[in-house]
Amino acid sequence: xxxxxxxxxxxxxxxxxxxxxxxxxxxxxxxxxxxxxxxxxxxxxxxxxxxxxxxxxxxxxxxxxxxxxxxxxxxxxxxxxxxxxxxxxxxxxxxxxxxxxxxxxxxxxxxxxxxxxxxxxxxxxxxxxxxxxxxxxxxxxxxxxxxxxxxxxxxxxxxxxxxxxxxxxxxxxxxxxxxxxxxxxxxxxxxxxxxxxxxxxxxxxxxxxxxxxxxxxxxxxxxxxxxxxxxxxxxxxxxxxxxxxxxxxxxxxxxxxxxxxxxxxxxxxxxxxxxxxxxxxxxxxxxxxxxxxxxxxxxxxxxxxxxxxxxxxxxxxxxxxxxxxxxxxxxxxxxxxxxxxxxxxxxxxxxxxxxxxxxxxxxxxxxxxxxxxxxxxxxxxxxxxxxxxxxxxxxxxxxxxxxxxxxxxxxxxxxxxxxxxxxxxxxxxxxxxxxxxxxxxxxxxxxxxxxxxxxxxxxxxxxxxxxxxxxxxxxxxxxxxxxxxxxxxxxxxxxxxxxxxxxxxxxxxxxxxxxxxxxxxxxxxxxxxxxxxxxxxxxxxxxxxxxxxxxxxxxxxxxxxxxxxxxxxxxxxxxxxxxxxxxxxxxxxxxxxxxxxxxxxxxxxxxxxxxxxxxxxxxxxxxxxxxxxxxxxxxxxxxxxxxxxxxxxxxxxxxxxxxxxxxxxxxxxxxxxxxxxxxxxxxxxxxxxxxxxxxxxxxxxxxxxxxxxxxxxxxxxxxxxxxxxxxxxxxxxxxxxxxxxxxxxxxxxxxxxxxxxxxxxxxxxxxxxxxxxxxxxxxxxxxxxxxxxxxxxxxxxxxxxxxxxxxxxxxxxxxxxxxxxxxxxxxxxxxxxxxxxxxxxxxxxxxxxxxxxxxxxxxxxxxxxxxxxxxxxxxxxxx
Numbered sequence: 101x102x103x104x105x106x107x108x109x110x111x112x113x114x115x116x117x118x119x120x121x122x123x124x125x126x127x128x129x130x131x132x133x134x135x136x137x138x139x140x141x142x143x144x145x146x147x148x149x150x151x152x153x154x155x156x157x158x159x160x161x162x163x164x165x166x167x168x169x170x171x172x173x174x175x176x177x178x179x180x181x182x183x184x185x186x187x188x189x190x191x192x193x194x195x196x197x198x199x200x201x202x203x204x205x206x207x208x209x210x211x212x213x214x215x216x217x218x219x220x221x222x223x224x225x226x227x228x229x230x231x232x233x234x235x236x237x238x239x240x241x242x243x244x245x246x247x248x249x250x251x252x253x254x255x256x257x258x259x260x261x262x263x264x265x266x267x268x269x270x271x272x273x274x275x276x277x278x279x280x281x282x283x284x285x286x287x288x289x290x291x292x293x294x295x296x297x298x299x300x301x302x303x304x305x306x307x308x309x310x311x312x313x314x315x316x317x318x319x320x321x322x323x324x325x326x327x328x329x330x331x332x333x334x335x336x337x338x339x340x341x342x343x344x345x346x347x348x349x350x351x352x353x354x355x356x357x358x359x360x361x362x363x364x365x366x367x368x369x370x371x372x373x374x375x376x377x378x379x380x381x382x383x384x385x386x387x388x389x390x391x392x393x394x395x396x397x398x399x400x401x402x403x404x405x406x407x408x409x410x411x412x413x414x415x416x417x418x419x420x421x422x423x424x425x426x427x428x429x430x431x432x433x434x435x436x437x438x439x440x441x442x443x444x445x446x447x448x449x450x451x452x453x454x455x456x457x458x459x460x461x462x463x464x465x466x467x468x469x470x471x472x473x474x475x476x477x478x479x480x481x482x483x484x485x486x487x488x489x490x491x492x493x494x495x496x497x498x499x500x501x502x503x504x505x506x507x508x509x510x511x512x513x514x515x516x517x518x519x520x521x522x523x524x525x526x527x528x529x530x531x532x533x534x535x536x537x538x539x540x541x542x543x544x545x546x547x548x549x550x551x552x553x554x555x556x557x558x559x560x561x562x563x564x565x566x567x568x569x570x571x572x573x574x575x576x577x578x579x580x581x582x583x584x585x586x587x588x589x590x591x592x593x594x595x596x597x598x599x600x601x602x603x604x605x606x607x608x609x610x611x612x613x614x615x616x617x618x619x620x621x622x623x624x625x626x627x628x629x630x631x632x633x634x635x636x637x638x639x640x641x642x643x644x645x646x647x648x649x650x651x652x653x654x655x656x657x658x659x660x661x662x663x664x665x666x667x668x669x670x671x672x673x674x675x676x677x678x679x680x681x682x683x684x685x686x687x688x689x690x691x692x693x694x695x696x697x698x699x700x701x702x703x704x705x706x707x708x709x710x711x712x713x714x715x716x717x718x719x720x721x722x723x724x725x726x727x728x729x730x731x732x733x734x735x736x737x738x739x740x741x742x743x744x745x746x747x748x749x750x751x752x753x754x755x756x757x758x759x760x761x762x763x764x765x766x767x768x769x770x771x772x773x774x775x776x777x778x779x780x781x782x783x784x785x786x787x788x789x790x791x792x793x794x795x796x797x798x799x800x801x802x803x804x805x806x807x808x809x810x811x812x813x814x815x816x817x818x819x820x821x822x823x824x825x826x827x828x829x830x831x832x833x834x835x836x837x838x839x840x841x842x843x844x845x846x847x848x849x850x851x852x853x854x855x856x857x858x859x860x861x862x863x864x865x866x867x868x869x870x871x872x873x874x875x876x877x878x879x880x881x882x883x884x885x886x887x888x889x890x891x892x893x894x895x896x897x898x899x900x901x902x903x904x905x906x907x908x909x910x911x912x913x914x915x916x917x918x919x920x921x922x923x924x925x926x927x928x929x930x931x932x933x934x935x936x937x938x939x940x941x942x943x944x945x946x947x948x949x950x951x952x953x954x955x956x957x958x959x960x961x962x963x964x965x966x967x968x969x970x971x972x973x974x975x976x977x978x979x
Contacts, residue, residue, distance in 0.1 A: 102219055106335045106349045107439040110166050110191065112218070113329070116211045117164035117193045125165040127189075127441070129392040131401065139401055140170040140389075144192035145326045151196045152264065152307075152324055161198035166191050166331065166440065168388055172404055175411075176509055179377035182296065182343035186408065187385035189331035197322030201306050202239050204325045208271065208304060209243040220337075224274040225249065226291035226298065230256040230267035236306065240269070253292050258305045264320060265311045271302040273337055299337065302329040313823070345377050349436060353380040356432045362420030375415035382412040383429040390451045391444050396458045407503050409458050414506060417470060424459035427452040469502050477514050486515070486946070490522015497523070515944075528791055550579060551630050554593075558634035562598040562609065562772065563731070566655040570594040574634075575647045585645045592622075592637045592645070593630065598655050601627040601635040605690035606667055606771040610659050613639060614652040621645055624653075659694045660772065665780045665802045666697040668729055668761065668773045669719060672783070673699055673798065674745075675765035676718035680711050692771070695805055699798045700791060707788055707796055716800075719783045726778040727762030731769075734758060744768050782806040854885055869903050872975035875930065879907040879968045887917055887955065894921040894953060905930060907939070907971040911961035916943035918956045918967060927951045930978060938974045942967040 104112070114124050128147040132138040141147060144167040151158045167190050177184040195204070211217045212225060227245055229236045231252040240250050259265040272291040280297040282289040291298040307324040309317040332344040341347045345354065354366050354376045366376045386408050389401070396406040409426060416425055430452040434445030444451070476492055479485075488511055496502040508518045556573045574593040577585045602608040608627035612620045621643040630636040639645070670690055678685050681703055689700035733755055734742075744758045745767045759773055760766040774780060784806040787799045801809050817829055824835045865880040878897065884890055890908055897906045898921060906921040918940060920932040936947045936954035945958020 101338060101340070104338050106331065106347065106436075109335055109338060110189070110331055110440055113191045113211070114164055114166060116217050117162075117207070120162070120193075120207055121160075122162040122164040122193060123158075123160040125163050127166055127168050130168060130170055130389055131392050131394055139404070140172075141167065142169050142171050143167070144169070144190040144328055145194070148194055148196075148326070151194075152326075158196055161196040163194040163196070164192065165194075168441070170385060170389065170404075172408075175407075175505075176512075178381050179374040179415075182345075183330075183333060185332060185344070185381050185385075187381070187388055191329040191331055191334070192327050193325070194327070195325035197324060200308075200323045200325060201235055202242075204304055204306070204327065205236065205239040205269070206243050208302065208327075209240070209245065212271070212302075213244070220273065222246075223249075226251060226272045226274065228253040228256050228270045228272070228292045230254075230269075233267040233269075233306070236267060236269050251291055258307070259311060262311050262313055264307045264309070264324065265317065266306045266308040266323075268303055268305040270300055271304070272298040273301050275299055275337070279342070299333060301333050301337065302327065343377075345380060350377075350380045350384075352436055353383050353429055353432050356429055357416075357419070357421075357425075360416075360421050360425045360428065364419045372419060375418045378415045379412045379419075379426075379429070382408040383426060384433050386412075386426070386455060387430050387433040387444060387451055388441075390454050391447050395454060403503075406458065407505060409455065410462055410503060410506055411509070413459060413462055414470070414510065424456055424463055426459055427456040430455060469496055472496060473502070473507065473510060477511065477516055480516060481514075486517060488516060488518045490519040490524075491526055493518050493520075493523040494526035497527075525791075550576065550581065551632070551636070554581075554630065554634075555632050556593060556634065557595065558593045559596045560598075560600070560635055561596050562600050562655065566598045566657055566660060568596050568598050568653050569650060570596045570653050571650050572645060572647055575645065583647045585639075585641050587641050589625070590622075590639050590641055590645070592639055593634050594637070594651070594653060597627075597635045597637070598653055599624055599627045599635060599637060600660075600772060601629050603629065604769065604771055605670070606663060606692040607694070609655045609663075611653070611655040613637075613645075614654060615643070616650060616652070618652070619643065621651065662694040662803070662805075663692055664772045664774050666694070667692045667769075667771050668759075668777065669723075669780050669783050669800065669802045670697050670699055671759065671765050671767055671769065671773075672719045672722050672761060672777070672780075673697075673715065673800065674701075674767070676715040676722075677701055677703075679718060680715045696786070696799055696801050699800070701796055701798070703796045706790075712785060712788055712798075716783065716785050722761065722764050723777045723780045723783060725762070726776055727764060728776055729759065729761050729773050731757055731759050731773070739768060742766055782810075784809050854889060857883070865908070866897065866900070866902050870972065872905075872972040873978055875905055875926065875975045875978070876903040877905050877907065877972060877975060878903045879971055881909045881911075881964050881968070884910045884912065886912060887919075890917060890919045890955070891953075894919055897921060898923070905935070905971075905975060907935070907968060909943075909964035909967055911964070914961070916945060916958040916961040916964055916967075918943065918945075918947065918958075918964075920949075920954045920971070922952055924952065930975065935971060935974060939967040939970040942970055 118124055125147070128141055130141050132141055132146070135146075135149065138146060144165055145152075146169070147165070147167060148163065151163070168187065169190050170187050172186055174184060175186060178186060193204075212220050213222050222244065225245070226249045227240050228251045229240070231254060233256075237250055241247060256268050256270065257265070258268045270292065274291070275297055277297070280289070280295070282295050288294045289297070305326040307326055308320055310320050312318055332347065332349055335341075335347045335349055336344045339347050344350065357376055357379050358364055358366055364372050366373060386405055389405050394401045394405055396402050396409060398406070412426055431445065431448045434448045438445050473496060476488055480488065488507065493504055493507050496507050497504055504518065504520060504523050508520070511518055554574055558573065561568060571594060572592055573595050575582050575585055576591040599609040599611060600606065609624065611624045613622040613624065615621050622639040622641050622645060624637055625640055626638040628636050628638070670692055674687055686702045687699065688702050691698040735754060736756055739756050739758045742758060743766050756768055757770050758766060759769040761777055781803040783800060783802050785798055785800045786809060789797050791797045817832060821829050821832050824832060826832060826835050861882040865882060866878055868878065868880065870877050870879070882890075882893065890910055893908060894906060897903070901923065904923050904926045907918070909916065909918050911917070918936060920936045922930050922932045931951040932954035933948050933951065936949060936956045940946050940956035940958060942960070942963040943956070943958030944960040944963065945956050947954060947956025949955055
């Protein structure tokens with residue numbers, strides 16, 4: 101085997117395909133461009149979509165690349181396996197309607213085996229092919245592959261649903277018996293099976309069909325080649341590394357981490373090694389992601405980065421590293437990757453600064469969080485509990501910055517689960533509290549002392565005017581009162597303003613500030629109430645602003661109009677719900693945005709869809725009735741005499757505004773509304789859900805957004821009608837019902853067949869009665885598709901009185917299941933629940949039950965035979 105560095109291997113791959121007429125495409129940014137379907141670039145082909153779709157014609161139809169990629173769908177496995185990574189490089193060669201199978205296969209074999217290139221031993225290479233792809237098999241043989249090294253595998257067909265698809269061929273390298281982790285007769289012990297000996301290094305996809313909507317496959321007019329070779333895996337072969345982490349791509353990071361630890365050494369302790377691997381992997385991912393412009397945050401890509409940083413920090417703590425350290429790994433990553441990614445090292449200072457800032461932010465609370473988490477786990481174990489409560493998980497997130505996934509992973513190491521649904525409920529409560537208090541936080545946060553004494557009057561005139569000429573009376577720059585602002589984000593007050601300040605669920609207006617010549621000098625991003633009630637505008641300055649100067653204030657009328665429609669619709673919905681569910685139903689919160697509305701209301705129990713439809717119909721009925729919407733200002737007592745209903749959590753002064761839609765609804769409200777319900781156009785509920793005990797939530801849209809919603813769903817329904825081969829949309833329901841009947845019939849037949857199969861297996865198991873101590877025992881594993889079938893077998897055993905104790909195991913959906921039954925005459929001596937508790941640890945699970953019957957579930961199906969053996973040992977030890 102040649103001695104090559106990762107840089108040399110990467111370059112050799114690219115040089116080889118360049119010699120075959122390919123253009124080397126540079127590695128694209130991890131942040132997808134013009135592709136909202138992807139959070140990250142996750143493969144080499146992801147950057148080639150525009151070519152394969154025909155959207156862009158490449159100058160050269162032959163392309164090759166080494167593409168940095170990120171995948172986080174199984175982040176929990178990173179560090180625990182030999183080859184899971186968040187960031188990896190995918191070497192690939194691509195043909196856009198040019199060469200096809202023969203060339204792709206011939207060149208692959210040449211690259212892998214030629215002494216001029218990789219120079220691997222041909223006897224160590226195996227290829228899997230799609231059984232029906234005789235061309236691929238013939239091409240491999242023609243290239244020089246021994247027939248017994250070509251293995252047909254049914255799964256070798258690349259297909260993601262509608263669109264391009266085709267057979268593929270995977271290439272495996274035999275690492276030798278030293279890497280074998282399975283018995284010789286294990287069904288997975290072959291190239292293509294789940295094992296450590298035969299390492300998949302390359303996948304060549306022959307994209308030759310289009311998967312049609314009707315499920316058929318039609319030949320593509322232009323056949324394509326798409327391949328993917330994991331650089332990290334290939335390097336592990338060249339460098340004879342047991343895992344990807346013992347290569348020059350990771351070891352320098354691991355070694356630097358060891359220097360920063362309290363004397364920990366990689367390879368000395370399995371648990372420490374996991375932490376070393378997690379840190380090395382995550383350090384690479386965050387360095388590249390930040391280098392490509394992504395930043396830590398609470399959503400999307402930002403949340404991924406934040407989570408990776410925090411996972412790495414926690415693992416650093418496990419290694420005894422105190423304080424920030426990840427920023428010191430950034431230049432190490434940069435040096436490793438410098439030959440192909442020089443920009444990483446060039447940006448190392450910036451990337452390290454971002455990482456350090458995030459580390460410091462998390463480090464301030466990490467110790468306290470870990471202390472709390474360890475305390476929670478210790479208390480749970482003392483009490484025999486197995487789940488961290490939702491509020492506790494939320495406290496870890498809210499107070500200590502622990503993402504719930506991090507809490508889950510840490511708890512999982514201790515065989516503890518987390519109440520994720522409870523966590524989500526607490527998260528929603530926080531969001532609602534934050535929204536209700538946003539005005540206070542923005543206007544009275546750091547500037548509370550500054551604005552508390554500012555009493556300059558500011559009059560809101562937006563009920564009748566959406567554009568005014570106003571004087572700038574107060575200006576706040578960098579938390580200080582100022583006379584001028586030239587750039588950045590500032591806050592301002594005007595003597596009059598048409599901009600609505602967020603209140604009562606209605607969001608603030610947006611718009612622009614213009615000078616007397618009509619030039620935009622600032623954009624209004626938000627409006628809140630200052631401590632003394634003035635409208636405080638958050639502005640993004642684009643040209644100098646001066647206190648005392650006169651400006652034109654213009655509200656975004658399109659956005660404002662949408663908000664008005666949604667706000668009036670909220671009042672109609674409030675009344676409609678009370679008509680449908682009763683007057684006990686009350687508003688429990690609302691949000692009125694430009695593109696949708698949200699309404700929370702008190703209601704115990706589930707909402708009947710028919711009742712929801714009634715409420716929606718009432719709202720539309722009042723829209724179509726063209727009710728005039730009027731407002732009056734009066735005192736509270738007079739408003740109450742008018743029948744006005746106060747809305748949730750509002751505080752009212754001596755003078756209040758009362759809004760009425762005809763004689764249908766009259767409510768207190770200080771927001772903006774349409775002049776006639778017909779302006780709303782249309783109302784459509786888009787979702788209904790529970791958000792807490794006795795509180796339901798409705799989200800809805802109006803006007804153009806409602807039309808789009810209905811139009812989109814109509815298209816979906818029409819598409820379903822087409823798939824069901826019915827000519828009229830109104831026939832869909834009948835067709836679906838017929839299919840449901842058919843499916844139910846098939847399921848019953850399947851259950852009958854599975855029952856017969858289980859009975860046949862049971863016969864074999866039931867015939868094998870052994871003695872364990874003073875008890876007759878029947879035990880074994882069977883193939884069933886659900887736990888019910890195990891219970892049915894236990895019933896059969898009991899009816900036939902075949903032994904004293906029955907222990908059966910089965911793997912169902914990748915998980916282990918156990919059932920224990922004890923005959924009636926032995927239950928005083930042996931209890932099923934005690935036996936199941938004794939053997940369930942063998943499957944990494946737990947369970948319980950009655951004295952006569954108990955069951956357990958676990959994560960380790962491979963432990964089922966051990967559980968059977970443990971049952972015999974346990975029974976033998978009983979008196």
